[in-house]
Amino acid sequence: MQEYLKSFSTVPMLIYLAGLLILTALCDSPAVQAAVYFCVLFLIYVSDKGMLKKSAVLAGLMGIPVIIINPLTNGMGSTIFLTAGAISITLESLVFALSLSMKLMNTVLIFMLFNILVHPDRLTALLSFAASRFALIISIAVRLVPAVSVQLREIGEIQRTRGADMDSRKLMQRIRSWYPFVRLTLLSTLEKAQGMAEAMGSKAYGSGSRTVLFSEHLRPRDLMLSTDGMVISVLVVIGLNQGWLAFEFFPQLSGWETLSRHMLFMSAAAVCILFPAITAWGCKHCHYSGQKI
Amino acid sequence: MSLFRTENLTYCYPDKKKPSLRNIDLEVEQGETVLLAGTSGCGKSTLLKILAGLYPGFSGGRLDGQIYFRDKEIEGSLAPKVGILFQDPEKQVLLSEVDREIAFGMENLGISRAVMKRRLAEVVDFTGLEGLTGKNVSHLSAGQRQKVALASVLAMDPEVILLDEPFSQADPISAEELVNVVRKMSEDTGKTLVLAEQKLERCLHFVDRVVAMEDGSIRFQGSPEQYCRWAANSSFGLLPPVPRFFAAAGFEKLPLTVKEGRNCLSELKAGTNTLSGREETEAARPGERQEISIRNLWFSYDSSGDVLKNISLDIYKGSFVSILGRNGTGKTTLLKNINSLLKPVRGSIQVDGKPTKGLNIYQLSQKIGYLSQNPDNYLLNDTVREEINYTLNNFRMKWDKDTDVLVKKLELEDFLDANPRDLSMGQRQRTVLASVLSVSPEILLLDEPTRGMDYMNKNRLGQVLLDLKAKGTTIVLVTHDVEFAAEFSDRLIIMFNGEIAADGEKRAVLKDGLYYTTQLGRLFHGVEDIYTFEDAQRWLSAISR
Numbered sequence: 001m002q003e004y005l006k007s008f009s010t011v012p013m014l015i016y017l018a019g020l021l022i023l024t025a026l027c028d029s030p031a032v033q034a035a036v037y038f039c040v041l042f043l044i045y046v047s048d049k050g051m052l053k054k055s056a057v058l059a060g061l062m063g064i065p066v067i068i069i070n071p072l073t074n075g076m077g078s079t080i081f082l083t084a085g086a087i088s089i090t091l092e093s094l095v096f097a098l099s100l101s102m103k104l105m106n107t108v109l110i111f112m113l114f115n116i117l118v119h120p121d122r123l124t125a126l127l128s129f130a131a132s133r134f135a136l137i138i139s140i141a142v143r144l145v146p147a148v149s150v151q152l153r154e155i156g157e158i159q160r161t162r163g164a165d166m167d168s169r170k171l172m173q174r175i176r177s178w179y180p181f182v183r184l185t186l187l188s189t190l191e192k193a194q195g196m197a198e199a200m201g202s203k204a205y206g207s208g209s210r211t212v213l214f215s216e217h218l219r220p221r222d223l224m225l226s227t228d229g230m231v232i233s234v235l236v237v238i239g240l241n242q243g244w245l246a247f248e249f250f251p252q253l254s255g256w257e258t259l260s261r262h263m264l265f266m267s268a269a270a271v272c273i274l275f276p277a278i279t280a281w282g283c284k285h286c287h288y289s290g291q292k293i
Numbered sequence: 294m295s296l297f298r299t300e301n302l303t304y305c306y307p308d309k310k311k312p313s314l315r316n317i318d319l320e321v322e323q324g325e326t327v328l329l330a331g332t333s334g335c336g337k338s339t340l341l342k343i344l345a346g347l348y349p350g351f352s353g354g355r356l357d358g359q360i361y362f363r364d365k366e367i368e369g370s371l372a373p374k375v376g377i378l379f380q381d382p383e384k385q386v387l388l389s390e391v392d393r394e395i396a397f398g399m400e401n402l403g404i405s406r407a408v409m410k411r412r413l414a415e416v417v418d419f420t421g422l423e424g425l426t427g428k429n430v431s432h433l434s435a436g437q438r439q440k441v442a443l444a445s446v447l448a449m450d451p452e453v454i455l456l457d458e459p460f461s462q463a464d465p466i467s468a469e470e471l472v473n474v475v476r477k478m479s480e481d482t483g484k485t486l487v488l489a490e491q492k493l494e495r496c497l498h499f500v501d502r503v504v505a506m507e508d509g510s511i512r513f514q515g516s517p518e519q520y521c522r523w524a525a526n527s528s529f530g531l532l533p534p535v536p537r538f539f540a541a542a543g544f545e546k547l548p549l550t551v552k553e554g555r556n557c558l559s560e561l562k563a564g565t566n567t568l569s570g571r572e573e574t575e576a577a578r579p580g581e582r583q584e585i586s587i588r589n590l591w592f593s594y595d596s597s598g599d600v601l602k603n604i605s606l607d608i609y610k611g612s613f614v615s616i617l618g619r620n621g622t623g624k625t626t627l628l629k630n631i632n633s634l635l636k637p638v639r640g641s642i643q644v645d646g647k648p649t650k651g652l653n654i655y656q657l658s659q660k661i662g663y664l665s666q667n668p669d670n671y672l673l674n675d676t677v678r679e680e681i682n683y684t685l686n687n688f689r690m691k692w693d694k695d696t697d698v699l700v701k702k703l704e705l706e707d708f709l710d711a712n713p714r715d716l717s718m719g720q721r722q723r724t725v726l727a728s729v730l731s732v733s734p735e736i737l738l739l740d741e742p743t744r745g746m747d748y749m750n751k752n753r754l755g756q757v758l759l760d761l762k763a764k765g766t767t768i769v770l771v772t773h774d775v776e777f778a779a780e781f782s783d784r785l786i787i788m789f790n791g792e793i794a795a796d797g798e799k800r801a802v803l804k805d806g807l808y809y810t811t812q813l814g815r816l817f818h819g820v821e822d823i824y825t826f827e828d829a830q831r832w833l834s835a836i837s838r
């Protein structure tokens with residue numbers, strides 16, 4: 001399944017991910033946001049198991065503070081959920097914070113999915129049609145970032161073996177330990193950049209107009225994914241326009257009737273979001289379909 | 294007509310008083326394969342970058358004298374007529390996918406798609422990269438990455454290819470594959486090659502001419518046979534083990550390869566068992582104290598698979614153990630498990646009888662010194678003195694007489710106030726070693742310490758390690774350098790695919806080796822158990838008696 005999910009062309013994948021971003025950004029419904037959250041997490045899991053924990057932790061780090069701080073400072077809503085001294089937390093503000101943090105977490109998760117499913121070289125090739133120099137700089141930066149991150153880790157490990165207390169609880173001690181470490185990383189990055197500049201020079205970069213060898217081949221699966229991305233976007237726009245996706249947080253939460261409507265939309269959205277995984281599963285179990293699309 | 298011609302070429306890096314190249318007069322003919330031989334820091338890489346037209350454009354500094362390519366003075370990069378392969382593929386590979394990296398140079402030249410497609414297919418076949426196309430470069434081994442870098446140079450179809458120590462990052466088997474590609478390039482394509490290398494036994498047999506460099510100057514130029522004779526009678530030092538042995542045996546014509554050497558060997562009195570009385574080191578020493586004890590160790594970084602599989606191992610106090618094996622086979626991971634940089638998934642490790650499970654890296658760092666692959670990752674400070682003091686301060690220790698002795702032994706006393714990053718590779722390596730040894734660790738873990746080092750620096754390092762061993766320090770060394778391991782360690786472990794494939798006294802392990810044996814081991818295969826130059830000298834004196 002992993003191979004199938006990574007086999008989509010760049011443009012259809014960008015259309016699909018754009019659909020997910022539109023859904024996350026424009027839809028306030030907690031039920032729909034929850035559907036996006038779990039579906040995207042599932043897609044990350046099937047695309048790259050190793051990234052699941054990292055993605056969930058990163059999204060959690062962004063979203064959890066919102067859930068904690070917002071209800072404490074919001075003060076809106078009419079249904080008291082909890083009172084502690086002078087502070088009252090309302091059910092409405094709690095649900096609002098939950099929805100807000102899920103939006104944030106979903107945005108992070110969609111970008112993580114983008115990182116997994118969109119190959120940087122292919123994106124660069126796509127961008128190079130519009131701005132070749134910019135695309136190349138992006139491409140090299142993309143190549144440099146993991147190299148620097150590996151080096152950061154290595155330098156950290158080495159300094160620990162030399163007895164440097166880089167995990168000290170004392171802030172000053174920690175800053176003292178980290179300062180030379182950051183300096184060394186910057187120095188090494190500059191040396192790496194110099195090496196890359198020499199490598200580019202040796203490969204005739206900037207010697208004249210460029211040509212491009214690789215072009216993307218569009219297959220039926222790419223057309224299906226583009227359609228899926230567009231269906232998500234259209235559904236959101238129609239849903240908002242018709243008021244199907246309207247959700248009130250204040251002064252009181254929308255009733256069960258709204259929620260049940262959202263559940264219906266949520267089911268449709270989940271099928272659309274999981275469409276690549278569903279087709280991947282289908283192709284895995286039916287080689288004929290796999291070859292055809 | 295010469296392809297390259299330099300006249301009185303002198304080059305000085307910015308902010309340096311001493312020139313890195315001095316009065317270089319060199320001619321390279323079309324179709325010729327030239328080997329630049331010399332120790333690290335002698336100016337080989339600088340000369341190659343100047344020939345490629347990259348320096349002084351990218352580096353600054355002052356260039357005097359003349360340099361011509363096809364009788365025209367060089368002004369800027371000579372790409373695509375001249376391609377250059379750098380020592381470290383990490384610094385050369387620009388894109389993340391193998392095919393795109395190979396095509397990058399061609400795309401820059403504006404070559405048509407049809408031609409690019411054909412060339413890509415051809416260089417992939419030529420360099421043996423089938424099966425790796427479409428793969429992410431960062432997932433490849435160092436040897437494979439170097440092949441990708443070479444393929445991307447070849448794809449530009451240069452007239453001349455400059456190769457800067459292309460085999461130094463690869464394990465013995467990958468290096469052998471790369472040597473074959475370079476040899477094929479030299480013999481089948483007729484391209485002009487200029488190759489800088491320290492491990493001469495890899496390429497001496499297929500080059501046309503050797504240029505010996507020392508301290509920025511050319512000391513000798515001639516055929517490989519002439520070079521061997523000259524090097525054997527001079528203080529130059531860079532001579533492969535086979536010709537070195539036959540020079541010591543008094544041969545006039547020195548063989549360059551193991552095959553030629555075996556023919557010459559029959560001329561010597563090939564007595565059997567002449568070394569039976571020699572002193573042998575013991576690999577396992579039951580009854581002595583186990584410094585490191587590993588039981589059923591398993592380790593994996595993520596769900597992608599086990600990197601270490603059921604490793605059980607005892608390392609005794611005061612022993613010198615070398616671990617060999619291909620890239621990615623788990624050697625470094627094993628070292629990191631020993632000093633608690635990584636924690637075992639299953640199994641146990643005991644250091645000095647205490648399990649490391651509850652201990653962190655800080656608690657073990659004074660007991661276990663660790664020297665990683667890249668010395669530059671240690672150098673945080675502005676002077677060598679500060680660098681050593683940094684480690685001492687971390688352990689609340691002070692510079693004392695022992696530190697002075699250590700600095701003297703590592704020949705660093707003249708550089709204490711120099712910036713370590715301005716020093717040569719060998720001096721930097723010794724600075725790092727001084728900083729690690731300043732707190733007198735009982736165990737020393739070294740990860741590829743000889744990478745990029747010349748014979749002399751390796752020998753100096755080996756002697757330091759033997760001194761430490763004599764004082765009771767336990768040494769565990771990960772290396773691709775079989776010659777170094779054979780010369781200095783007393784036990785060898787070969788790892789394959791996360792498991793121990795061979796473990797024992799060094800001669801026993803080397804005896805059965807096909808690739809993991811020394812040049813002299815191959816020369817004497819089936820004749821005598823000789824693996825080092827010292828062994829061979831003893832054998833010579835035994836048969837001459």
